[in-house]
Amino acid sequence: MASHRKPRNSRIRTSHAVGITSAALTSVALLAQTANAAPAEPDKPSLEEVQKKVDDLYREAGTATQKYNLAKERSEQARDKLNGLQDEVAKRTDKVNDARRELGQIAAAQYRNGTASDTAVLLLSDNPDDYFAQRQLMGRLSGQQQKAVEDFQTLQTQANEKRDEANDSLVQLTESEDDLKTSKQDVQRKLGEARQLLSKLTEEEKRRLAELERQREAEAKRKAEELARKQAAEEEAKRKAAEEAAREEAAQEEAAQEETPEQPAEPPASEDDAYAAKAEKVIAFAQSQIGKPYVWGAAGPDSYDCSGLTQKAWAQAGIELPRTTWDQVKVGTTVSVDNAKPGDLVFFYDDISHVGIYIGNGEMIHAPKPGTNVRVESIYYMPIHSVVRPA
Incomplete structure (x- = not known):
């Protein structure tokens, strides 16, 4: 049975295919050009911008250097303090041990004399206060023995306080050393960034940068010379005024002088001198x-x-x-x-x-x-x- 579908228009189909093919080829060509093209280079900073950035980095490195100096000073102070405290702790510990030995001798003597055995525990306790409160044994000791126990307590308390102070100082030292490390890394990072910026300059750019630096120095020198002239003029005015005042004073002294005047004393050195x-x-x-x-x-x-x-x-x-x-x-x-x-x-x-x-x-x-x-x-x-x- 014959088909009732109308035949497609071949001319229309051909034109449509040609159009699609042309567009595809154009797209491929554009893609190829894009792929082969060099990547777009970001805007390069001007030489003035580089100079400012380098100056800023050096200044920031200077600030970090002052932080480093401060941390180093604090670290050295903390270390000196810690060393002193550790020496003090050692000395006080020796004194505590000497006092403990003395109490041991008292306890041994009481034991030989048949005194209550718990007195020995009292005398050698690390925390005699608690034991005194519980057993109230101080009454069993002579005045000299009581003083020995009290001295031991005082020395033990002082040693513990110094030990705590040394621990606090160790914490401060650790913090200062952490600050020191951080500041050092900050300085090195800033200087590294500045060196990297300068290393990217061409020889011509380096010459131009040197010229900008010379111009900056010349302007600074001009301002310095201006200040020097101003200060010199002021000093000259002061000198003339001082000379005039000295002449007037000399004239007044000469008019009031006696026939045998006393030799004037040397004037004291001024603060300026x-x-x-x-x-x-x-x-x-x-x-x-x-x-x-x-x-x-x-x-x-x-x-x-x-x-x-x-x-x-x-x-x-x-x-x-x-x-x-x-x-x-x-x-x-x-x-x-x-x-x-x-x-x-x-x-x-x-x-x-x-x-x-x-x-x-x-x-x-x-x-x-x-x-x-x-x-x-x-x-x-x-x-x-x-x-x-x-x-």
Whole structure:
């Protein structure tokens, strides 16, 4: 029987097939192009952005270094305290044992004399208080024996207290050492990130970065010279005023002088003179360290971090500064930048993570950062937080 289905339009079928084939080929071609194309490279940071990031990482590493210094100082203090307490515990334990032996002799004597046997237990008990309360045996002892028991109790209590104190100190030491380890890892991580950023620069970029650094130094030097001129003008004005005052005073003294005047006593040294003498020692030491490498956590004699250098320098003048910038900034008197004198400490950044020694003319000696040496630099190279006069 013949089929009643209408035959399909071959022309329509052919056109439709061609259209599908063309679209498929186009898609395949696009996919192939996409597959062969190089992956899109993320936007590369500008050189200025790299410079800022590296500076930020070095500053963060400086902050972590101060945390490390603080943890190290606390760890050393805790260890010294623990060692002292352990020695004290040992001495008190010896005294307790001596007292225990004395009580043993008393108990043995009572046993030989036929006194109640439980007295011996009383005298050798680790907790005589409980036994006294229960049996009330103190009345059986002579006055000298009672004193021996009381001395033993006191020594035993003191030994236990020192033992508890030593245990607490051990806990503090463990916490400080954990902080020390964490801070050390933080410093190393920040410095590693900075090195990685710099290692990706081309030679041309490194040259441009060096030029940006030179421009930054030049601007800092210009500001330092401006401060130096301002301070020099102020000092000159003070000198002239002092000379004028001295001439007027001399004229008044001469008018009131007798025929045989007494020799005037030497005027006492002013506070300025005393400070200048100390500052001279500080700066002389700092100058002798120029060229030595920055090493985080170091305080001499072969290398320094920033607060390690200032601590050692001021020690030459008999002033004991704390170890960290955060504590050093609290020592002495805060003065304005315009009134800074040689020897003053200049602190930087909002987090007070860096410090240098002012030497005049807007310049300082400091230990800058890893990869550099102790050197002279403008105080305007970094944002100033404050200036402190330690003595």
